[in-house]
Amino acid sequence: MDRRPIGVFDSGLGGLTAVRQLRAQLPSENIIYFGDTSRVPYGNRSRDTILKYARQDMAFLRSFDPKIVVIACGTVSSNCLSVLQAEAGIPVIGVVEPVVRRAASLTKNRKVGLIATRASVSSGAYEGAFRRIAPAAEVYSQACPLFVPLVEEGHFRAGDRLIELAAEEYLPALKAAGVDTLALGCTHYPLLAEVIGQVMGADVALVDAGAEAAKECQAVLEARDALADAGQEGFADYYTSDRAADFQRLASLFLGEDVMSQARQIDITQY
């Protein structure tokens, strides 16, 4: 048993889709979430800048003595996971391998699509993981750089023409390739499941990065006998690097529940 919290971070608030899943799976765990809202988005930045920011995000979470850190950000996971793991001294989980394992287990025709930010796709991390885990799979990757700004502006529901048009721009090549499984390599994308399904068809399985990372987190804690006492009710504390008051509008969307606790603002450049 280990009462220390689980640390979770993202460039912004998309990583709350992982927190939602963790809270459902592991209600006794305490969670510290950090969203780097003063520097979001990471998805178009260079690898060096992403690594610099991610190290500060890790250092902030480390100040809470977490037993594990979940990188609930596809861009950081695909560009910096091994460096952050080597530096951490505690288990660090990214979204890439859990997503790829799940996609590999779901596909029947071995044609898998991947959508993510530009930095994630150009890192090659997802393709590399597929080559290791499912070498027979054909992988079709597509960067979708407008999905994050559109979701953050509230354009994510079916019937919203802007997000539908963006989906119609990005996804037809994956549809034409005949993929039967689509990995959502960014924690913002689960909100787009319905819109993506309209283009890809209901028979294409979607893999949720936040949910898969949460399952991986549970498996690692169980294997290390490091779950919290099942008797207690866990809390979730939220920190952001820009104004805390701006947190709630989006947070409720990603968490799928009204956010009761306030976020607290910290200066991430001090870490």
Place this chain on the structure above:
Amino acid sequence: MDRRPIGVFDSGLGGLTAVRQLRAQLPSENIIYFGDTSRVPYGNRSRDTILKYARQDMAFLRSFDPKIVVIACGTVSSNCLSVLQAEAGIPVIGVVEPVVRRAASLTKNRKVGLIATRASVSSGAYEGAFRRIAPAAEVYSQACPLFVPLVEEGHFRAGDRLIELAAEEYLPALKAAGVDTLALGCTHYPLLAEVIGQVMGADVALVDAGAEAAKECQAVLEARDALADAGQEGFADYYTSDRAADFQRLASLFLGEDVMSQARQIDITQY
């Protein structure tokens, strides 16, 4: 005569529309441009975060001993101009007053529209400037938070359905209000002139923030007898806070010419 350079900064690369105008008007001037590409966009951040970033941008430019600084960013101009001016000790020009003066001189029916980022609109700076400069004008403001990400992703040309759809979402209320002049309060927006004109009609005059700031810069330098020697040919040096190699793709768009000189990357958090 003053051979010191003109400093220009923006959250990203939109401010190059002001550099383009400065180079055309004042070919003898040396220009130092800084684009904060590792933290772009500013337009959805809080005022405190914008001020913190803008102070660092100013401090970097000050290291070149400029004779004047042009804030070629509507978001910084509308949230922090007076603070930055008070701290600078050299002339500092923003885009708000030049844009408002130009719009006030162009409108015939005294109905003026303003489009800008969310942070610019919510600052109230443009409305405040209209009350001082053109108190009889009716001002209709509209935040257009998706215009910057769309332009930066290359969606700005007439015929591009995504940018046309965004324009059709943001602009009809201004059209219905009967404005005869539309102030473009963000230096990214000149690239959208044709798309905006399709919704607003060719008879609505558009006011370009970068161009107006450049004219204001020339007027201030002339009034202080601080222009460079007309005989020399000026240079423009470009600095960014993220990878310099990413500069050229967008820079050529905003400058309207192929960018020959490379940008150099600096660590803005050191300032």
